[in-house]
Each structure stands twice: as C-alpha cells, then as structure tokens.
Amino acid sequence: MSWLAATYIPFLYPINFFQTYWYLLLIPLAFGISVIYKAMRVHDLRTLWWQVGVMTAQIVLAMIGLAICLVILVQGVVPLLPVR
C-alpha cells in the first residue's frame, strides 16, 4: 500500500499546486455560480452559455477591481494616516 501514498489519486488527495495559486480558483467558482444562477433566470435557454460567460467575466472583473482598490487603500492611503 506504500505506492498509494506516493501516487496522486484525484478526488482523494488535494492538489497542492493551488496552495500558492489559490486565486486562480476564482474563475471556476464564478463559472459554477453563473451556470446555476443563469439556468434559473434566463427566459430563453439558447442564450444560457453567452450569459454565463458574461456573468463570469463580470464577477472576475469586479473581484480584480476590488483587489486593486484594496491595494490602493492599504499600500497608498493607510501609510499617509497620522501615527500617534
């Protein structure tokens, strides 16, 4: 059974690659949420995948925008505050 520990087994062992690049998981997360939400909301299912793509892009871009705002706040604005 020692081979079991050495070999990667999908769904049993976690993927350690995402320990560093965890933020890449935002894309499948946004995609999955968009599929479920749009499957309920769209009137014409022909447009489902287009709308899923748009919503996924909106979520990812909004998160990038928030991240940029936070960087500006923490790196740029907070150091300017007076220190007691």
Add this chain to the structure above:
Amino acid sequence: MAHASQSTPKSAPAREFNPQAAVFAWLWPGLGHISIGQRHRGYAIMFGVLFLVAVGVLVGGIDAVDRREDRLWFYAQSLCGPLAFGLDFLNQNVVKNLPDEQLNHATGLARINEMGTLFVALAGLMNLVVILDALHFSPRPDKPLTPEHARRKYDRRETDQRSSSQRESEA
C-alpha cells in the same frame, strides 16, 4: 400613445407551489426542475452544482466535506443533498481510517482545504436557491429554440404578413 401601451408591464405569471419538486431538488441537484417538466433547465442546474462539488473535492480532496471538524460549513454543504452526506461518509469511514502516511497525503491543509470546503458549501447554498425556485416555480419556456425552429417561425410570419396585405389590397 402606442409606445406607452407597449411599455405597460404585463402581469406576472402565476407561481406554482411544488413541495414535491423541492424535495426532489434536495435529493439530487436539478431533479426538482426536471420533475416539473423543465428538463433543460434541470440539466443545466445539475451540471452547475455537480461542477462546483467536483472542483471542490478535486482541489481539497474528500477531506473538504467533514461533518465533525467543519460542522458549520457542513450545514451549508448538506444542502447539496445525499451527495454531501455520501462524501462525508467516505471521509469519516475510508479516508480517516487510512494509515498515517496516506492520511497525511489525503488531508488538505490551509488554503486548499479552505477553497475545497468553500466550493462545496457554495454548491449547497446555490442549491438552496434552486430548491426555493422549484418550490415556488413561475412557468417559463424550457425547450431551447433551435435555429431551424426560429427560421420556420420567421417564414410563417412573412407568409401571414403577405396574405394580410394581399387581402387589404383586394378589399
């Protein structure tokens, strides 16, 4: 004035109360919508929820679903239905009984565990929205219109317009 009459909001379609569909939706994601005749919608929902669960378990391992150690998260995950309970059963009875060396490999730590847990929990929370939608369902078209269907509809409209203008000219 014609523009004003066009912009008048139409009355919303009556909502149907389907407790049976809500139970089906909890038992297997998407099954609630399939049971009320919304087959395509149901398949899309099933794909979305199973995608989130699959990515969560792939990234965090089966350890991402843990009723004992992540109890609060499991409340959200349990909204996926028996699927979450099955994964937890596997975790408690198979993964946690592995020898130490393999258990170390199978246990997700830090961010990957957080992300895996989050994916499955979000799948459960989104399935709650699906359950509520199936419970109070407002009828809407399900079958996707194919390009062929759309073309036939256009042709029919053209023929109708031509025949009505012909009738007017005869009159």
